[in-house]
Amino acid sequence: EIVMTQSPATLSMSPGERATLSCRASQSVSYNLAWYQQKPGQAPRLLIYGASTRATGIPARFSGSGSGTEFTLTISSLQSEDFAVYYCQQYNNGPPMYTFGQGSKLEIK
Amino acid sequence: EVQLVESGGGLVKPGGSLRLSCAASGFTFSSYSMHWVRQAPGKGLEWVASISHTGRDFYYADSVKGRLTISRDNAKNSLFLQMNSLRAEDTAVYYCAREEIGLEYWGQGTLVTVSS
Numbered sequence: 001e002i003v004m005t006q007s008p009a010t011l012s013m014s015p016g017e018r019a020t021l022s023c024r025a026s027q028s029v030s031y032n033l034a035w036y037q038q039k040p041g042q043a044p045r046l047l048i049y050g051a052s053t054r055a056t057g058i059p060a061r062f063s064g065s066g067s068g069t070e071f072t073l074t075i076s077s078l079q080s081e082d083f084a085v086y087y088c089q090q091y092n093n094g095p096p097m098y099t100f101g102q103g104s105k106l107e108i109k
Numbered sequence: 110e111v112q113l114v115e116s117g118g119g120l121v122k123p124g125g126s127l128r129l130s131c132a133a134s135g136f137t138f139s140s141y142s143m144h145w146v147r148q149a150p151g152k153g154l155e156w157v158a159s160i161s162h163t164g165r166d167f168y169y170a171d172s173v174k175g176r177l178t179i180s181r182d183n184a185k186n187s188l189f190l191q192m193n194s195l196r197a198e199d200t201a202v203y204y205c206a207r208e209e210i211g212l213e214y215w216g217q218g219t220l221v222t223v224s225s
Contacts, residue, residue, distance in 0.1 A: 001171070034210075034211035042217075043216065043218060044154060044212075044215055045215075046212060049210045049211035049213075053210075055211070087154050089154075089211070089212075091210075097168060098146075098156040098159065098212070100146075100153060101153075103153040
């Protein structure tokens, strides 16, 4: 079973700053990595798939990078609506298993 | 507009059963693999199960294997999750989600509470 580990658990930042969230896989998942944003009381929203491709309607300030076992989500200039919990997820093939990381909470400093 | 609407959640006693449904609209349901993902109160997301677009292939998280069964009815644009032998640790909001690359569309979830 592939284990996804996110860091940090909580990140305190101010609007306008650059935020960097990390996700590590216990074994290679190639580029099969997605990032989601979740706000309280809402369903998750897909931000990034294929490690670096923004989903439809996602602002350009969100970017993803990495491959294999190390991945990063960067928010270039934090807006008030970006403070939320972020999850990475691997979608390995053969057989398909979709494992989430434990989440990183981005809070206002 | 893509819509996924879950139903069937509620309060059930340990060892009991429940059947969740997810009604899909706004897209060709039979063309997409579908998933169930759950979230315990105050906790993170946990992938539960997935089913291929034909319904012939399905996969489960180890934590639910043998107790939860995913199925679909493409004629009725519906996804199901049959939940048997429920435990307290199954208490969660259950989301259905459509797969494309990643899970792009999600329902709003239905709450299942397992408690005596």
